[in-house]
Amino acid sequence: MELVFFNGWGSLLRILVMGILAYATLILFLRMSGNRTLSKMNAFDLIVTVALGSTLATVLLSKDVALLDGAVALALLISLQFIITWTSVRFRWIRRLVTGEPLMLLYRGEFLTSSLRQARVTQDEVRSAIRSSGLADVAAVEAVVIETDGSLSVVKRHSESSHSSLDGIRGRH
Incomplete structure (x- = not known):
């Protein structure tokens, strides 16, 4: 050789x-x-x-x-x-x-198990994204969405009307 x-x-x-x-x-x-x-x-x-x-x-x-x-x-x-x-x-x-659609993984403190399974994301990964966004508690979160690029977006809970901005995202809400 x-x-x-x-x-x-x-x-x-x-x-x-x-x-x-x-x-x-x-x-x-x-x-x-x-x-x-x-x-x-x-x-x-x-x-x-x-x-x-x-x-x-x-x-x-x-x-x-x-x-x-x-x-x-x-x-x-x-x-x-x-x-x-x-x-x-x-x-x-x-x-x-080509791009897929965003998928809701958590809504108002409730993990959406079927969406987590579909996205192959664990609850711990969602909790990590919540902490990375500066929040300590799942209860302070309106929703967590996995975006088409694979990133997790955390939507902070502000008011009862904030869920309307989540229309069009797959998952139960």
Whole structure:
């Protein structure tokens, strides 16, 4: 078994040149596509971000991938992201398919067991989110919602009418 620590200056020069050119190409494409492309708003956006990173790494390290091939792959990923986000803004069924919906996990001090199970979230995780929001007691919480990006939002209890702002969130309330 041979360990290779240095393939020669040519290999390093290729990585340096390809790295600069591929990085510049990626930045150009991202600027053209808009801010949404790299946002981590949901699982779909995260997948695209990881795929872009993987593609960039492949262009940098694989001698079998030409810069133009990598640029086309990056453009394809960014274009697909644009198409999916564009259609999800216009068609609710695509939005629901791609991003899911928020899900209520706790409502007025009561854990919603079926929602917790569906979201694969424990009561301890909900309690941790409540503490992180600066509240010490579940009774001080109107609701806890798992958002489409996986974060837990804590809605503080203020008045009896505050539940109207929770309309449209799945779960019993």
